[in-house]
Amino acid sequence: MTKTVWPPIIQGGMGVAVSTWTLARAVSQAGQIGVVSGTGIDTVLVRRLQDGDPGGHVRRALAASPWPDLVNALLKRFYRDQGRHSGQPYTRLPLWTIDSSRWRTSFALLGGFVEVWLAKAEHRGLVGINLLTKVALPNLAVLYGAMQAGVDIVLMGAGIPREIPGALDNLARHEPARIRCDVIGIPSSESPWIQFNPDDFDSSSTSSLKRPAFFPIISGNSLATMMDKKANGSIEGFVVEGPTAGGHNAPPRGPKHYDALGQPLYTARDEVDWNALGKMGYPFWMAGGLGSRNGLKEAQEHGATGIQVGTLFAYCQESGLSPHLKTAVLNRLRTGPVGVRTDPLASPTGFPFKVVDVPNTLSDASAYAARTRICDLGYLREAFRDPNGQVKFRCASEPVSHYVKKGGQLDDTLGRKCLCNGLMAAAGFPQIQRAEEELPIVTSGDALDEIRPLLPPADSLYCAQDVINYLTS
Numbered sequence: 001m002t003k004t005v006w007p008p009i010i011q012g013g014m015g016v017a018v019s020t021w022t023l024a025r026a027v028s029q030a031g032q033i034g035v036v037s038g039t040g041i042d043t044v045l046v047r048r049l050q051d052g053d054p055g056g057h058v059r060r061a062l063a064a065s066p067w068p069d070l071v072n073a074l075l076k077r078f079y080r081d082q083g084r085h086s087g088q089p090y091t092r093l094p095l096w097t098i099d100s101s102r103w104r105t106s107f108a109l110l111g112g113f114v115e116v117w118l119a120k121a122e123h124r125g126l127v128g129i130n131l132l133t134k135v136a137l138p139n140l141a142v143l144y145g146a147m148q149a150g151v152d153i154v155l156m157g158a159g160i161p162r163e164i165p166g167a168l169d170n171l172a173r174h175e176p177a178r179i180r181c182d183v184i185g186i187p188s189s190e191s192p193w194i195q196f197n198p199d200d201f202d203s204s205s206t207s208s209l210k211r212p213a214f215f216p217i218i219s220g221n222s223l224a225t226m227m228d229k230k231a232n233g234s235i236e237g238f239v240v241e242g243p244t245a246g247g248h249n250a251p252p253r254g255p256k257h258y259d260a261l262g263q264p265l266y267t268a269r270d271e272v273d274w275n276a277l278g279k280m281g282y283p284f285w286m287a288g289g290l291g292s293r294n295g296l297k298e299a300q301e302h303g304a305t306g307i308q309v310g311t312l313f314a315y316c317q318e319s320g321l322s323p324h325l326k327t328a329v330l331n332r333l334r335t336g337p338v339g340v341r342t343d344p345l346a347s348p349t350g351f352p353f354k355v356v357d358v359p360n361t362l363s364d365a366s367a368y369a370a371r372t373r374i375c376d377l378g379y380l381r382e383a384f385r386d387p388n389g390q391v392k393f394r395c396a397s398e399p400v401s402h403y404v405k406k407g408g409q410l411d412d413t414l415g416r417k418c419l420c421n422g423l424m425a426a427a428g429f430p431q432i433q434r435a436e437e438e439l440p441i442v443t444s445g446d447a448l449d450e451i452r453p454l455l456p457p458a459d460s461l462y463c464a465q466d467v468i469n470y471l472t473s
């Protein structure tokens, strides 16, 4: 069997909608691995349509989908030719449940399809999709949509995606797939199944789909070993992400200690044994703080195939981060360092989350305090068993009284931010809640300063090709 020769650079999957199809396509066309984010992609899809689908890209992709009936229903319900009136809130989708309806599920299916189809259009480069294991409910539908569009690689972190390889095998044959839904109060061996049956969607395509390669995103050797031994299907590589990477980080192992700024401290226990990892025989990419001139060389010296880079790509022209946020951060970088804090509380998941210090965003303590708590997207909710034995959902960032009423601990709500609304706003889709518009939250890796060598003249942007040239120079 011929061994796949993989490119050395993976452009990190950055949700929500920072790794859009435009970014993944540019990276993929440049010969590296472009990755779209599938997180919240159903909401991104319906918000793009409500904004009038500028350029007609979404409708172009939808026209190529194998589900014309779903597309008609979607457009009828959400497409607004003239976009929204000023101040008009987005119509939002119902929150996910374990057995969401076919109608609700269809938006995730179509969202995954559209993003990958556009990223892959008119070239032959590699395109991956990134999903968070924790956001379990939409994932099978997003994956099947992405596979119908020919996705080459699936990358998943933030959890242990043990059942995903088998699900990919099934979906490639258009067979039903299922993964467990973790529920607090129910032993994992008895937790309910999240199911997806391709037959429910009457796809016109019947021949087998390409089974994408699967790269779990891991933070250490034990998870690599567990995936190697216990996954229910094949794994084709690993991304090994360290605690300096943007977005969510794995919590430190062992007792928790914090620095003077309240950031979690990582110790030798969190270091990866590269030698042992290399001996497992999988290709792997190192992620976190390697977006520099020497990063690729350093990684390859550790035996890696290459690097996964997020932060440098997040601020380039093709990324989906709102232009005003890119400009704000790049302009501040021109005059000095920009703070990035590893916030142990910000994410309702309890995982540390990196927050960039940007005025008029949720990094600002007074702006955070002024926000009225609401949970109307709900991707990061946790499932729990209520006293009547029913599976319900709660989020540590929702209104405190609601969370506590559902059995959550008051302490767990302290400092929690609504990442769903904050990240949606950062990607240019802020919800309007009563009178106030949701403020963005910006995340990046610790090595944000590494962008400096790429900085173009004031108020202009560098592009994805510049990042690749820099990393491979």
Ligand SMILES: Cc1cc2nc3c(=O)[nH]c(=O)nc-3n(C[C@H](O)[C@H](O)[C@H](O)COP(=O)(O)O)c2cc1C
Residues within 6 Å of the ligand: 011, 012, 013, 014, 015, 016, 018, 037, 039, 130, 131, 132, 156, 157, 158, 217, 241, 244, 245, 246, 247, 248, 287, 288, 289, 290, 291, 308, 309, 310, 311, 312, 314, 443, 444, 445, 446, 447
């Ligand atoms: C804006 C941003 C959002 C991110 N979102 C995700 C995500 O949704 N899923 C994920 O697996 N990793 C996410 N990451 C991590 C990247 O995929 C990548 O591993 C990381 O950025 C690499 O480290 P670097 O930021 O130092 O380049 C995000 C990173 C950034 C900068």
